[in-house]
Each structure stands twice: as C-alpha cells, then as structure tokens.
Amino acid sequence: MTMQLLYFAWVRERIGLAEEIFALPDTVKTVAALLDHLAARGDGYAAALDDRAAIRVAVNQAHVAETFVLGPQDEVAIFPPVTGG
Amino acid sequence: MTMQLLYFAWVRERIGLAEEIFALPDTVKTVAALLDHLAARGDGYAAALDDRAAIRVAVNQAHVAETFVLGPQDEVAIFPPVTGG
Amino acid sequence: MISVSVQREPFDVAAEMARLKAHRSDIGALVTFTGLVRDVATLTLEHYPAMSLAEINRLAREAEARFNIIGGTIIHRFGTLATSEDIVLVAITSRHREPAFQAASFLMDWLKTKAPFWKQEANGAWVMAKDEDAVAGEKWGV
Amino acid sequence: MISVSVQREPFDVAAEMARLKAHRSDIGALVTFTGLVRDVATLTLEHYPAMSLAEINRLAREAEARFNIIGGTIIHRFGTLATSEDIVLVAITSRHREPAFQAASFLMDWLKTKAPFWKQEANGAWVMAKDEDAVAGEKWGV
Numbered sequence A, B: 001m002t003m004q005l006l007y008f009a010w011v012r013e014r015i016g017l018a019e020e021i022f023a024l025p026d027t028v029k030t031v032a033a034l035l036d037h038l039a040a041r042g043d044g045y046a047a048a049l050d051d052r053a054a055i056r057v058a059v060n061q062a063h064v065a066e067t068f069v070l071g072p073q074d075e076v077a078i079f080p081p082v083t084g085g
Numbered sequence C, D: 001m002i003s004v005s006v007q008r009e010p011f012d013v014a015a016e017m018a019r020l021k022a023h024r025s026d027i028g029a030l031v032t033f034t035g036l037v038r039d040v041a042t043l044t045l046e047h048y049p050a051m052s053l054a055e056i057n058r059l060a061r062e063a064e065a066r067f068n069i070i071g072g073t074i075i076h077r078f079g080t081l082a083t084s085e086d087i088v089l090v091a092i093t094s095r096h097r098e099p100a101f102q103a104a105s106f107l108m109d110w111l112k113t114k115a116p117f118w119k120q121e122a123n124g125a126w127v128m129a130k131d132e133d134a135v136a137g138e139k140w141g142v
Helices: A009-015 A031-039 A043-049 B009-015 B031-039 B043-049 C013-021 C049-066 C097-114 C131-138 D013-021 D049-066 D097-114 D131-138
Strands: A003-007 A019-022 A056-059 A062-064 A075-079 B003-007 B019-022 B056-059 B062-064 B075-079 C002-007 C029-036 C042-047 C071-077 C079-082 C086-094 C117-121 D002-007 D029-036 D042-047 D071-077 D079-082 D086-094 D117-121
Touching: A003 A009, A009 A043, A009 A075, A031 A043, A031 A056, A031 A075, A062 D049, B003 B009, B009 B043, B009 B075, B031 B043, B031 B056, B031 B075, B062 C049, C002 C049, C013 C029, C013 C071, C013 C086, C013 D013, C029 C097, C029 D097, C049 C071, C049 C097, C071 C097, C086 C097, C097 C131, C097 D029, C097 D097, D002 D049, D013 D029, D013 D071, D013 D086, D029 D097, D049 D071, D049 D097, D071 D097, D086 D097, D097 D131
Parallel strands: A003 A075, B003 B075, C002 C071, D002 D071
Antiparallel strands: A003 A019, A056 A062, A056 A075, B003 B019, B056 B062, B056 B075, C029 C086, C029 D029, C042 C079, C042 C117, C071 C086, D029 D086, D042 D079, D042 D117, D071 D086
C-alpha cells in the first residue's frame, strides 16, 4: 500500500523530483505530519517545505487543509500557492 | 431668439412631432415651467407630458433636472427614460 | 484612452480586441461586454444623434478618471436589429483584472441610464426603463 | 452549461463567442475576460494535469449554481507563452448583464486561488501569488 507524492513549481525544483512513491508510516496521520516527516528527510526537502505558510496540498486532486487525515493509497500533491489565471 | 425643442420615442409619437421651434415666454424660467406650459397646449402634449416622473430633459445635449434655468436659445430635448445599452 | 462610436453598422468584436492589444506588452486583462437583441424578432433603436456620441464620450472620460485602465472601445448601434444581433460593445484593457471588470460594469450601468437611446419592438411597444437600471447607475455615485 | 478546456494551443475568442451565441435567441449579455502575458518576453505555465481540468470544472459547476447564467467557456493554457499571448479565457452568457459580469469575475477570482497552475519567468523566477488574489477569492465566501 503506497502513496504517490507529486511536487510542482519551486517545491519540485527544491526537492529535485517531480514525483515519488512513498510508504506512509503508521505514525503519520495528517497532512501536517506528512510535511514534518518529509522536511526531516534532508536538505532539498527542508528547503522546499520549511516555510509552511507557502505550502499548499491537494489529496486525490482536491485542495485540503493541514488537518486532513491521509489514507495509505492517496495521491498527495505538494506545491506553492497557485498563480494561474 | 428661439429655442429648439426635440422629442424622442413615445414623447415624439404622442406629441406628433420630432422637433419644433419655440419662442420662450418670459414667464417660463425653468424646465419644470416649460413642461407645464407645453402640457397645457393640447391633447398630444398632455398625453406626452402628464406623467412627469416618466419625463427626462436634456438642455444643449446634457441631462438636466427640472429646476434647471433655461436660456432663450437652448436646444431642449424631452424624452422618456433611456433604454439603450 | 477609450474610443467611442455610434453607428448603424455591425461591429467586429475580434477586430476591436486585436486593435486594443496591438503593439502593447503591458496589457494583462481584456474584458468585453456585448449586449444582444434577446427574445424579440426585431428591435429598433432610436437615438438623439447630437447627444448620444457626446454623452458616451463623457462616460468614457469618467471611466478613465475612475479606474486604472489602459484603453478601450465603446460601440453603440442604432437602427433596426434582428434577434441575437449585437447592440453594444464595451471592451476595456488594463494591467490587472479588477479595473477592467469594474470599468466595463460601470460603463454598462451608466450607458443604461445616461445614453440617449430608446428601444422599440416591432409591434410599436417601447421597451420600459427598469428601476433596477436606475439603482445600478446610482451605485456608482453619479 | 460552462465548457472547460486546459490546452497548450491558442484559442480563438471570436469562435468561442460565436459558438456560445449560435442558435439561441435568449442571450442578452456576453462577458469575456481574457488574461494575457504582460511585461515579460515569455512565461511558462506549469500545471497539475490530473487536477487542473477537474478543478476548473468544479469551479464552473459552482458558478452555474450561484449565478443565473445561460452558458460559457473557460479555456486555460499551459506551456511557454510569449508577450501579449492569451493565457486564459472566461466567457459567460446570460439574459441580463449582471449575472454574466458576476460569474466571470467570480471565476477569475477563483481560478487565481484554486486552479493548480504556476507561472515561471524565462530567468527561472516563479511568479509569486498575490495576497490580494487570496482576498479576492475569499470575498465570494469560499
């Protein structure tokens, strides 16, 4: 049971990956906990995720808050505030 | 010294004229007085001008209120509320 | 600078949009409003020729003073028009979207209450002015 | 019913307007908003393909529920675009002018804060989201 993580814009550039497969640890329940977990992985992740106010998350293609509870097979996209339009 | 009166839309139809030359009497000072004076001229004028809330007036191609003071050579247009756009 | 035309002929919205965008790199937003003949087979627009162009130009200058816009076009037709024919075009360009939306909305509200045009249906009935149009005009603090 | 497209190719505003007006006699108002590349030589739009179309469709359904409109089109481009090229089109038809203006403005405010697109300049700098866009999105009580 694995989750797909997707990164966009400067989050993608700083992490150095557009996507990766991720096994959700039992201890990580929410979006906030996932962001904390990823930020602890290393330099690129920390640079991408440290300014939490500048991070937005979508789960299964829908915007969610940091309190959103994750499931093990979710598609989780992490990105800066959008600038389309 | 004569004024030009112009009528539009149903004001024109009820009066039966698109325009006429008019010598402003000394006793008629304001737009309101002019409308009263014209309404007293006969059936078509009365039918056109009796419902004063439905009458708008422009003097020299600018919208004016009924209190506007007329000059003897003004171009005075009398019409219903506009419905363009 | 908003250009103004009062004309019998149809207008070409795409050509007007292209003209507003031509040779410029500072336009971020282009809003157009097109008003069409609705529901009736024909509609005849009478206007006050000596005043209609002048009044719309006055409204255009007011919009330029009120809103941070780059340019625009207003075209108002008169004469007899068929169902779904264009009556009026308001097109406004600006750097950001809000002034273009605001100016176009303001101009339409003001045109509806200030521009000397009157609509008559084929059966001779005159279209009545709507109270809500007067209210919409007043909200801009005319 | 508002149709939605997310595409790399340019769009033809006149063709979209014609399509919205075709075979109808009940349209009194047509509002278009076009967003253009401004100031910079090129702008590259990245998007989240699995979400961008779905999210704009969700916004379209919300606009249909909120405003008394007849139809519309939303087209959002991605890829690398040059100065004054079109980025986004929102076109809305309605019987009266106010719902078309409101729906177009609502959709642009929501697109700016909800649709997963990101703009990057030729030098690699990412365009920053504006606080005023978040405020504009919130005014609709999202």
